[in-house]
Amino acid sequence: METTTAPLTTSPSGKKLPKSYLSAKERELILLTEDFDALCSAESSAAMDAGDRDTFWAWMAVVENPSPNSLMFLKIQRGAQFIRDWGFNTAPAEAAYGADWLEKEYQL
Numbered sequence: 001m002e003t004t005t006a007p008l009t010t011s012p013s014g015k016k017l018p019k020s021y022l023s024a025k026e027r028e029l030i031l032l033t034e035d036f037d038a039l040c041s042a043e044s045s046a047a048m049d050a051g052d053r054d055t056f057w058a059w060m061a062v063v064e065n066p067s068p069n070s071l072m073f074l075k076i077q078r079g080a081q082f083i084r085d086w087g088f089n090t091a092p093a094e095a096a097y098g099a100d101w102l103e104k105e106y107q108l
Contacts, residue, residue, distance in 0.1 A: 011062045012036055015087070018058035021046035037063050061086040068096035076106055 008027065009017055020027065022043055030039045044059035071093040075083055080102040083090065093101050 008039075012064055013089070015062045017062060018043070019047070019052070019055050021050050021052070021055070035064075037065055040064075057086055061088045064089065066092055068093040072097065072101070072106060075102060 007024065008031075011017060020043060022030075026042070027039060030042055040059050040063045044056045047053075047055035047059060066089055071083065071088065071090060074088070075093075083102065090102065097104075
């Protein structure tokens with residue numbers, strides 16, 4: 001008897017997932033060997049390959065454990081409002097840089 005899994009529609013933290021450019025089989029294989037953030041990386045890459053920048057950013061924003069350094073780079077490049085608008089998980093950056101890190105000015 002073959003088992004089937006329900007399509008993944010939300011992140012582990014409950015965020016609604018963006019459009020997928022990967023097949024159900026590709027997603028299943030990634031999740032068998034990697035974590036959810038690896039799936040987000042693969043999905044965002046597939047979205048960019050398809051020329052869909054909004055879906056690229058939507059997948060990047062549902063990453064569960066973004067690197068504080070990556071978030072800081074994104075803040076410097078795109079601004080604090082960009083991070084807020086897309087709903088990125090900022091907890092790792094808050095732990096690394098302080099609760100007010102989005103309000104402070106930083107340079108590369």
